[in-house]
Amino acid sequence: MAVNLETFYYRFFSVLLPAQLFREKNLQIYICTKSKSIMKKFSNSATTMLVSLLLPIGALYLTVKVASYKGEPDQIKVKLKSEHVSSVDHSQFEILQQDFATPHDVTAACLSCHTGRDEEVMATAHWKWERDVEIPGKGKVSIGKKNLLNNFCTGANGNNGSCMRCHIGLGWKDKSFDFADNRNIDCLVCHDQTDSYFKQKGQGGMPATAETANAAYQVPDYPYVAQNVGLPKKNNCGICHFYGGGGNNVKHGDLEEALLSCSKHVDVHMTNEGADMACIDCHTTERHNIKGKLYSVSSMNENRIDCDQCHTATPHNDAVLDQHFEKLACQTCHIPIYAKANATKLYWDWSSAGMLDDEGNGYSEDDADGNHNYLSIKGNFVWDNDVKPEYYWFNGTADHFLTSDTISEIPVKINELFGSYQDSTAKIWPVKVHRGKQIYDVDHNTLINLKLWAAEKGEGAFWKDFDWDTASRLGMKYNDRPYSGNYDFVESEAYWPINHMVSPKEETLTCTECHSREGRLDNLKDFYLPGRDYSKTVDYAGMSLIVLTIVGIFAHMIGRIVAFFKNK
């Protein structure tokens, strides 16, 4: 190589210089030596460039290249339930063309073909409003809407006319309702496709009859409805699940009527700008057992829906992101805010309820957004929309404050979610926490079941007569519980894991929402979170050492400069 280069230089110069000059031998020698030294210098600086600059930069470039590799998320293909084509035409069945006298007769007609379905339905929590569960520390209990207390309207049992409107039976008005009679099942409320079948207000789940019909609720056209049945649509589920707690989005915060027709921003799955998925696309159902349940009324880690029913457990195809799945629920990053369309109730203070206007009637006051912030029948509220969830460890099991439990801590935890960092089955979940003040029995130290609803004044219901004591006495009596007559109000908290209103990927949480000094996970102290946590000792010691070093170096440098001029 070196020899060749030398020859090259020689030839190069011989072409450049005038032939006459070149002929002189001295010059030839001069050029030879010169080119040799130029060559050596060039070779040295080339090596220097290579090993001290180019190769290290190459290594750095490679590092940056590797770092910038990001996987592409999976594309999901699912067959939606809306594509399902019924194998029969119900309007052709003679049995559905009769003039039904009662909704019970419709149910009988359904069951005459769909044999055995009654048993499936009657085994569900939708029918029983309770489940057999085992709660750590409390053993085997049967709990559900039927017998649990909450910090919204406190409890359904005893307020059947209003609350049991959302039961899938026909007329659970009082304790006489026959849970063994399959004719009491209301098939239509879930399977109606005509949007014309409704349960009437105040009738414990019965649609209007000839006697009760009014301007708002007419007797349904049973043959029409029965001939047009199909898989439940969003609004079949929503008619109850959107309006729990007495109004749209009161309870869940992430489940409300806006989901019937919403933008991508509100929910990527249910948006009509996209897949327009129905509830049952995720809440898959086999033999009337609908997957998924809510921890305000359930306890055990079973029959749950997972995002990886459709997505995988490594959906990002990116190690850094996918690793988070081990300790984070998908919902945590993918639902950065809830109540995106309409506000949800975050605080409910019962203790101020019962104030009346000058005529002795209940009244209401609205906040700036038009939501009630005071109702005589219910007390004070705080509503909000675009709410940031709170975050809790959650392993899929929850405690419940039972009617037999006594208050041992304030605020009372209505349904504590179990889990911790050390629990390998627990993940961080976004949670709506509903706080409030509710009535309790001071002597027995128990939460009170209230008699809130009655059709008429004078029956002792709080919403008609505004008498705490009577309402408590009647509510407790209906639930076969002791009541001392001594009541007061106590703070309580209920925990609602957030699952709906999944955001488009562009709106998911960014790293520093949690990985920063004051981030969203500030209340979860039981683990070390990079970016949030640090050892104060090490950080202060480290910084001090750096400062001391710099000061020392400055002093030394000044000494050297002084010495330099002195020694001159």
Place this chain on the structure above:
Amino acid sequence: MNKVKIYSRFERFWHWTQMMLILLLGLTGFEIHGSFELFGFESSVRLHSAAGWGFLVLTIFAIFWMVVTGQSRQFIPVRNNVKSQIMYYMSGIFKNEPHPVPKTAESKLNPLQRIVYFGLIILVFPVQLISGFLYLFFHYPDKPFTLQGLETVAVLHTLGAFLLVVFVIVHLYLITTGHTISANLKAMITGYEDLEQSENHTK
């Protein structure tokens, strides 16, 4: 004075690559730590992991080189002249005295450098690499072997990082203490330094 080659090509490549990786690791690491914002948290995490792997590969090459060339002996601390080296930095340097231990191709590092680099190689780098990879792969408590969370590993890693920052600051300053201000820097770039003939100093 003679022009002597003291840093081989690999040594120079190693040094400058290591400099870039440590700079990148430091900047991204302290961003992840929450000390400042620079590349963005996610980019920093990805860069830090990649640079960590790069550092591991480079370290393996360096170990291989040390073993094969026997240059590892350069980094073994010596008892002699530690005190005189300290005295040199504390007073001799101000009086224009010569370095107490002459630099030769056979012994490039002074006794203090030997101690510090030995500490880096035997303690700080291994601790950073091991805690770093534990951090990367065992950041959850329920892996095959259990770490009680990241705390110990993370705090150790941070401690190492602070020590490296201090090292880099001191190192940058001491570059200027060669027989001319830029002699050390030039040597690490070109490989050559003007040195007294080593025979002159053998006692």
